Amino acid sequence: MVLNLIVFIALLAGLVVLSRKGWSLSSRAIIALVLGAVFGLALQSGMGNTPESISATLSWTNLVGSSYISLLKMIIMPLILVMMVAAVVKIEDTATLGKMGGLIIGVLLVTTMIAAVIGVLLSSGFNLSADGLVQGEREVARASVLESRQTRVSELALPQVLISFLPVNIFSDLAGSRPTSVIAVVIFGILLGVAGLLVKQEKPEAGRQFQRAMDIAQTVVLKLVNMIIALTPYGVLALMTKMGAQSNAADILNLIQFVLVSYLAIGLMFLVHAGVLMGVQVNPLAHFKRIWPALIFAFSSRSSAATIPINVSIQVNELKNHPAVANMSASLGATIGQNGCAGIYPAMLAAMIAPSLGLDPLSPSFFFPLVMIVAISSFGIAGVGGGATFAALVVLPAMGLPIELVALLISIEPLIDMARTALNVSGSMVAGTVTQRLLRIKT
DSSP: HHHHHHHHHHHHHHHHHHHHHTOHHHHHHHHHHHHHHHHHHHHHHHOOOOOOOOOOOOOHHHHHHHHHHHHHHHHHHHHHHHHHHHHHHHHGGGGGGGHHHHHHHHHHHHHHHHHHHHHHHHHHTTTTTTTTHHHHHHHHHHHHHHHHHHHHHOOOOOHHHHHHOOOSOOHHHHTTOOOTTTHHHHHHHHHHHHHHHHHHHSSHHHHHHHHHHHHHHHHHHHHHHHHTTTTHHHHHHHHHHHHHHHHHHHHHHHHHHHHHHHHHHHEEEEEEHHHHHTTTTTTTTHHHHHHHHHHHHHHHHOOTTTTTTHHHHHHHTTSOOOHHHHHHHHHHHHTBOOOOIIIIHHHHHHHHHHHTTOTTSSSSSHHHHHHHHHHHHTTTOOSSSTTTHHHHHHHHTTTTTOOOOHHHHHHGHHHHHHHHHHHHHHHHHHHHHHHHHHHHHOO
């Protein structure tokens, strides 16, 4: 066991050295994934170990992995509350909450729900599962998850489901006291943001101070998130070590399959965008040809927020959308209803985890609440790289599912996130184009 721990500590030290040499987080995370898998498989294959020594080794390596997961859980509620309020307050920065805003948000949310449906169906159709990937956590979580799910299933009638989403005691919900606490905090954040908008109308100076305070809070919370995400390579190394020691080659190949199925889901959503455009008599090929520079920039930058200036420029100059429509759709699309990050990704993860907990992802009691939660939680997802992780950290706890798979898949996020971001930007531009065509605003 001592030799095993020396090797593990040496691997951690190697990741520290790479960090000091300026290697990117995504590169170090991928290296950690490979090293952890190889080290774990080496433990499983022998290396002079007995089952007892492997178990003892994992008890120490799990200290790193479990600590990382605990930190991820710690930031969920502050992240949700601050991001929700900040997103709603900023809506008034571009236009008022009228027909234009309602239609843009409606298109974004409907397409995100379609993306979630595609994610669940493809995950189930290709039999993607978290079995083996989060093996240790699965057994620990099974009883508590089934118990919390049983409470909700017993109240399957839609009125009761909707009531369960409403906040009762926000301080209690911030502590995660009930299965629907996450969604309750989301709704409270939206209502608090709307209250901030009303104050801004009645008392402009107080409203501006509130918005500045939320901007500061958002900056601080995102800095905290980035501090924790910076620990990703070390957490991934520990998690992959455990997976490699307790799993088989099929579990590791499951990660590769997840990447391929994710790209298939993204491709299908681009076809959905084409269908929506055809519904408002816009030629999809001509549309995508005009927006291609924005999609390329989004693909390379992995940032919906950074793409906003190009997004607006192309909508105004190439798509001939009204500047107000272009600004609103680009801004809202960077934080609300992201088809790739807030739709496909969390839905696929939920559908992967559900079978390992004895749940059927296609059952009405799981499928419809998941799609609804994905839509609601898509408010306020950060428009920068890693937004999909934030979305998953909202959706999975709201469904009563463990978040261990989120921590593990952060390492392969860069392989998918580029295409997801391009899809997010395409969704915002589709929302702007649909709004322009339906409202027929003179440019």
